[in-house]
Amino acid sequence: xSAGAPPRLWPRLGLALLVTLAVVPFLPKWAAFLVTLxxxxxxxxxxxxxxxxxxxVSFGQGLYYGIGAYAAGMGASxxxxxxAVPLVLLGATAAGLVALLLGLLLARYRTxxxxxxxxxxxxIFYGLLVKTSALGSTDGxxxxxxxxxxxxxxxxxxxxxxxGLGALVVFVGAASLDRYLRSHLGRLAPAIxxxxxxxxxxxxxxxxxxxxxxVLAAVLAGxxxxxxxxxxxxxxxxxxxxxxxxxxxxxxxxSGTGSVAAPFxxxxxxxxxxxxxxxxxxNTWQLVVGAxxxxxxxxxxEGLWSVFRRRRRAA
Amino acid sequence: xxxxxxTRGLTKAFGAVVAANDxxxxxxxxxxVGLIGGNGAGKTTFLNLVTxxxxxxxxxxxxxxxxxxxxxxxxxxxxxxxxxxxIPQVFDTLTAYENLLVGLGIVSLGRRxxxxxxLGDQAPEAVAEEMxxxxxxxEWRDAPASALPEGVRKLLDIAMALAVKPRILLLDEPxxxxxxxxxxxxxxxxxxxxxxxxxxxLFVEHDMDIVRRYTERIxxxxxxxxxxxxxxxxxxxxxxxxxxxxxxxxxxxx
Numbered sequence: 001x002s003a004g005a006p007p008r009l010w011p012r013l014g015l016a017l018l019v020t021l022a023v024v025p026f027l028p029k030w031a032a033f034l035v036t037l038x039x040x041x042x043x044x045x046x047x048x049x050x051x052x053x054x055x056x057v058s059f060g061q062g063l064y065y066g067i068g069a070y071a072a073g074m075g076a077s078x079x080x081x082x083x084a085v086p087l088v089l090l091g092a093t094a095a096g097l098v099a100l101l102l103g104l105l106l107a108r109y110r111t112x113x114x115x116x117x118x119x120x121x122x123x124i125f126y127g128l129l130v131k132t133s134a135l136g137s138t139d140g141x142x143x144x145x146x147x148x149x150x151x152x153x154x155x156x157x158x159x160x161x162x163x164g165l166g167a168l169v170v171f172v173g174a175a176s177l178d179r180y181l182r183s184h185l186g187r188l189a190p191a192i193x194x195x196x197x198x199x200x201x202x203x204x205x206x207x208x209x210x211x212x213x214x215v216l217a218a219v220l221a222g223x224x225x226x227x228x229x230x231x232x233x234x235x236x237x238x239x240x241x242x243x244x245x246x247x248x249x250x251x252x253x254x255s256g257t258g259s260v261a262a263p264f265x266x267x268x269x270x271x272x273x274x275x276x277x278x279x280x281x282x283n284t285w286q287l288v289v290g291a292x293x294x295x296x297x298x299x300x301x302e303g304l305w306s307v308f309r310r311r312r313r314a315a
Numbered sequence: 316x317x318x319x320x321x322t323r324g325l326t327k328a329f330g331a332v333v334a335a336n337d338x339x340x341x342x343x344x345x346x347x348v349g350l351i352g353g354n355g356a357g358k359t360t361f362l363n364l365v366t367x368x369x370x371x372x373x374x375x376x377x378x379x380x381x382x383x384x385x386x387x388x389x390x391x392x393x394x395x396x397x398x399x400x401x402i403p404q405v406f407d408t409l410t411a412y413e414n415l416l417v418g419l420g421i422v423s424l425g426r427r428x429x430x431x432x433x434l435g436d437q438a439p440e441a442v443a444e445e446m447x448x449x450x451x452x453x454e455w456r457d458a459p460a461s462a463l464p465e466g467v468r469k470l471l472d473i474a475m476a477l478a479v480k481p482r483i484l485l486l487d488e489p490x491x492x493x494x495x496x497x498x499x500x501x502x503x504x505x506x507x508x509x510x511x512x513x514x515x516x517l518f519v520e521h522d523m524d525i526v527r528r529y530t531e532r533i534x535x536x537x538x539x540x541x542x543x544x545x546x547x548x549x550x551x552x553x554x555x556x557x558x559x560x561x562x563x564x565x566x567x568x569x
Contacts, residue, residue: 184420184439191417194406201366201404202418202479203392203425 008182009260010175016261017171024160032163034275036231038268039166041251043173043224045263047217048252050177054213055193056110060118061248063125064095064218066240068225070135071095073143073235082146084165088226095222099215107211122240129237140236143229162230169223174260177216181260189213221248254296256303266304317380319344319515320365320396320483325374327360334360336539338374342483342515347506349526349547350519352536352560358519359401361536362485366398367391379482393425395482401491401519403472407461411452411471414460415443418478442478449508450474466493466501473505477514484509486518490525498522502529523551523561535560 024032044061051058068091075081075090102121109117130138147153148161180186188209191199196206229235238244247270255266273292277285300306318341325338335357342348350358363369365376367388375384383391406414419439437445447453450470455463460471469492476484489505490498502525509516520526526533526547533550535543537559543550550556 184416184424187413187417187420190408191406194408195404198404198406198475199417200387200389201392201398202421202475203389204421205389 009178013171013175013178013261017167020167021164024163032160033231034271035268036163036166037228038271039170039264040224040227040231041248041271042264042267043170043227044221044248045251045255045267046173046177046260047220048248049255049257049260049263050181050189050213050220051217052252052257053181053189053193054210056210056213057115057249058118058217059115059242059245059249060120060122061217061221062240062242062245063118063122064099064221065225065228065244065248066122066125066129066235066237067095067098068092068222069143069229069235069239070129070225071222072226072229073141074135076143076145077141083150084145084148084162084230087145087230088165088169088223091226091229092219092223095225096215096219099218100211103211103214106214107207119242119245122245123242126237126240126242129240136236138237140234140238142234144233145230162227166227166231169227170264173220173223174264177220178260180216185209185212250293254293254304256300256305258302258305258309262303262305269304318342318377319379320517321377322361322365323375323377325361325364325376326372327364327369328372333539335364335371338541340534340541340544342517344482344515345513346532347510347516347518347530349530349533350517350536351521351523351526351533351550351556356536356560357539358536359487360539362398362487362517362519365391366396366485392479392481395480396485397476397479397481397483398485399469399473399476399487399489401487403465403468405460405468405471405475408459410457410459411455411463411467412443412447412457414471414475415446415478416440418475419443422479446474446478446508449511451504466497469493470501470505474508477509477512480512481514483515483517486516488519488521490520490522498525499528527551 020035027035044065048058048061071094072087072091075087081087081090106114106117129135135141145153145162148158148165151158151161153159153161181189188199188204192206192209199206225239228239251263251266251270254270255262270289273289274285277288281288296304320340320342322338322340325335326333327335338357338361350361352358360369364371367383367386367390370385375382377383378391378394378396381394383394406417409417416439419442423439447456450473452467452471452474455467460468463471469489473486473489486505490501493501506516506529530547532545533543533547534541535550535553535556537555542559543553543556551561
């Protein structure tokens with residue numbers, strides 16, 4: 001009805017889910033793996049999208065990504081959970097609980113102080129993992145789910161179980177976040193970014209909303225970490241290292257915050273770019289990735305997603 | 316009639332500077348009160364103390380019989396006191412419509428949590444549309460607030476304060492930054508829109524013609540104190556007010 005509000009996204013996201021699932025049998029294994037990784041990392045960037053819309057940039061999302069990955073790994077080995085679904089739920093829950101605790105402190109900080117404090121927490125966790133020999137120190141340990149939705153990984157369909165689960169988690173995560181951002185509570189995100197004082201004077205607690213968004217972003221990152229652990233079959237402290245966190249910020253900026261679909265387009269593009277750059281320029285692939293980032297910042301300051309938006313406006 | 320807002324001995328000191336000195340004011344419900352005084356006289360400090368932005372050094376603020384001294388602005392807003400700002404505090408990247416919806420949404424969230432939606436409240440979206448019409452902001456509905464002219468931003472700022480359904484509205488210089496020939500039209504519009512809801516209004520103003528025309532009572536501030544309090548004509552004729560506030564020559568005065 002209103003001219004300003006964009007149409008609801010979930011039908012199109014649902015279509016994307018069906019397409020993603022339908023192409024599975026035709027994909028070579030390496031491509032399915034690449035897409036799964038992109039979906040998992042896109043989830044972390046989706047959490048960053050929520051934080052960025054609230055006016056915050058976290059350089060420590062690797063913390064929740066790593067917690068999700070290790071929780072899934074420990075769930076499989078210590079708790080003997082064999083199915084991928086409870087492992088992903090476990091990873092998301094563990095990350096959310098940690099954010100609930102750290103948020104008590106983090107929600108008080110903004111700008112560079114918030115960014116550095118979140119980075120510090122992720123590096124403390126990295127340090128702990130490296131020193132913990134029971135968790136394999138710097139080597140980490142192997143993770144294997146026996147089934148997904150009860151389908152054994154050895155069966156023809158179950159082989160792509162983690163891929164399908166990733167697509168489903170992305171659909172639920174993106175559609176829910178899209179709905180949330182259109183709600184009265186979700187609308188406070190840009191309001192807080194624009195003017196915190198006024199939000200308080202309208203009767204809402206900025207700190208509580210920021211705290212909630214930290215937890216939501218962590219849940220998404222935790223699910224992404226668990227999916228990565230299951231797809232790769234291995235976890236190590238690298239998941240929580242600062243370069244990993246930086247990569248998520250990279251994806252979020254590359255994608256733009258215009259739509260909940262953007263982080264997945266950005267993540268997929270980065271994975272493709274990295275694979276091909278690594279193949280054709282093994283010694284200078286970081287240069288290629290960096291140059292692409294520079295190009296996006298210079299020519300598409302609102303991220304890749306603005307290409308879609310401009311086309312729609314022109315139409 | 317019992318007071319809706321009452322301050323007793325309200326004092327705020329910044330080191331040796333006393334910005335508010337022993338302010339005792341009692342405001343009756345459903346009235347319009349003007350706050351006048353030169354720069355640094357303590358008008359805005361008074362608003363800041365009442366709305367919780369600053370905590371008083373001494374004294375109390377009572378709203379509808381309840382002590383609200385030192386509560387956070389959001390708690391005071393929820394109880395029913397809201398304010399507009401001298402420099403408009405709007406959400407720049409949101410449209411005028413969305414700006415109103417932020418406040419209305421917060422109110423409806425609070426209602427749902429505590430009373431339930433069974434009150435038959437209008438949907439926030441409908442109220443936002445209605446308020447845009449009432450404040451004649453219709454043509455700016457979908458424009459981002461950053462692109463609005465200053466006078467319109469001012470109006471939007473006031474409409475936002477009214478959106479959270481206050482019982483008392485404090486307006487900090489509603490006509491500053493508005494051209495002289497538009498001031499009366501603006502005040503007609505603003506007070507018309509506000510008074511329809513029987514909201515008590517306190518506003519800071521420098522234009523004495525505006526104050527005389529729209530208020531039932533004036534508080535004159537000087538050096539952190541209230542030097543005169545009463546009917547507009549009496550306060551504006553007061554010798555101290557003329558010397559320290561309006562700057563008019565005092566007949567027969569030194």
